[in-house]
Structures are given as structure tokens and as C-alpha cells.
Amino acid sequence: MSAAPDASDRAGSAEGGDASDALLRPVRPLNAFEDTVERLLQTIRLGVLHPGESLPPERELAVRLGVSRDTVREAIKSLADAGYLVSRRGRYGGTFLADALPAPSAEEVRFTRADIDDALRLREVLEVGAARLAAGRTLTATERDALWNRLADVRGSETEAYRRLDSRLHLAIAEAAGVPSLVPLVAQNRMRLNELLDRIPLLARNIEHSDEQHEAIVMAILAGDADSAAQTMTAHVWASAALLHGFLD
Structure with missing residues (x-):
């Protein structure tokens, strides 16, 4: 479970402002997991959150996205497995963006x-x-x-x-x-x-x-x-x- 961010993390999150509000909006019920992953990826890859910054708590994400905490947890685990997020334990623990995000592969997609x-x-x-x-x-x-x-x-x-x-x-x-x-x-x-x-x-x-x-x-x-x-x-x-x-x- 993500812990509440400390003061520096909250300040960083506030910088995102309306962009975070707009991107972390309710998802489509039939594609809850996939849409949750997409919304989180948008906030990460478009720089709404900084590398090393804490994600909002799972409870808050679930409310904002209109999904269950289980769905949020599964999405976070998937992105952690892919190298975008890391979990930390302890007083200042939680789920954080990786300091170095995975680099895209030039061979993944061909564009015309x-x-x-x-x-x-x-x-x-x-x-x-x-x-x-x-x-x-x-x-x-x-x-x-x-x-x-x-x-x-x-x-x-x-x-x-x-x-x-x-x-x-x-x-x-x-x-x-x-x-x-x-x-x-x-x-x-x-x-x-x-x-x-x-x-x-x-x-x-x-x-x-x-x-x-x-x-x-x-x-x-x-x-x-x-x-x-x-x-x-x-x-x-x-x-x-x-x-x-x-x-x-």
C-alpha cells in the first residue's frame, strides 16, 4: 500500500495541478485495469510526476480513477515489474517513480x-x-x-x-x-x-x-x-x- 507522501512529495505533486486531476480521472468500467495502467503511465511519462516522486496513496488513486484498490494495486505491481515504479518500506515508504525510467526500444514499433x-x-x-x-x-x-x-x-x-x-x-x-x-x-x-x-x-x-x-x-x-x-x-x-x-x- 502506498503511504501518504511527505511534505516535499506533496509539494511536487501540487505542481502537477490540473494536469494530474485531468489525467487521473475515472476510467471505463469494462477496461478498468488497462485504463488504470494507461492513466498512471501518462502521469509518469509526460512528467506530471517527477522521477523519484511518490504516487498518491492507493486509496486516493482508487477514488480518483473510480476503480477498486485491488485494481490500483495490480496496476502498480505491473508498472513496478516493468521498471517504472519502486516500493519502499518504513516511515517514508510508499510507491515511487523510478529514478531512471525504462528507455523505449527503437525496435518496438514501426511508424509510417x-x-x-x-x-x-x-x-x-x-x-x-x-x-x-x-x-x-x-x-x-x-x-x-x-x-x-x-x-x-x-x-x-x-x-x-x-x-x-x-x-x-x-x-x-x-x-x-x-x-x-x-x-x-x-x-x-x-x-x-x-x-x-x-x-x-x-x-x-x-x-x-x-x-x-x-x-x-x-x-x-x-x-x-x-x-x-x-x-x-x-x-x-x-x-x-x-x-x-x-x-x-
């Missing part, structure tokens, strides 16, 4: 040009729309701080953490759109996209360019400039498309 285009076109629909909606809203101080913090995180990240923190920024933009059901859609598409991105190298110049575009997108959202936010997000999406087609086609 159609697969790449499908993921990228859906990304354009979802994320350009999210940026435009976010810029059109009057954001709360908490929402504005979340965007700034996520932007600062990705700009200051080490190379090995870049994909995770990049995902967190894009989820924060989806949260800022003010449409709760949009966040899990962006997260699901982001999982597909990261499977593709994990198959190509991180290029220093591309990271610099992405950071510039990230800042321009966030600045446009905070300034309420919907057209600029949407245009820059569109350019950002298709910059990734160019690299993916170049390396994977």
Missing part, C-alpha cells in the same frame, strides 16, 4: 509517414487551438505562474529531462485553455508524439529554436494575443514535423 502525419495533424488541431483559447482568457495568477514556471523548467533543463519538461509545458498550455476535457486529449496525443520523438536525436540547435518558440508562445498567451500564440504554435508543431520526417521517413 501516415502515422507521423496523423499524430502531428491531431497535435496541430489540439495544441494550436489550446494556445488560441488560452490567450483569449483572463488567466488567474496561479495559471500565469504555472506557465512561467513550466517555461523556466524546460529552458533550464538538462538534456535527459528535456522531453519530459517540454511535455509538461505543453500540458500547462492545454490547462490554461480552460477546457478540462482538452487536457487528457493533449496528453494522449503527446504520448504518441513522444514515441516518435524518442526515436530521433535531440539536436542542440533545435532545442534553442524550440526554447525561443516556447517563450514566444507563452508571452503571446500572457499578453492575450491569440493570433500570435496560434501562429507560433503552428510553426512549433511543424518544426517538429520536419525533423521527424527527416529522420524517420
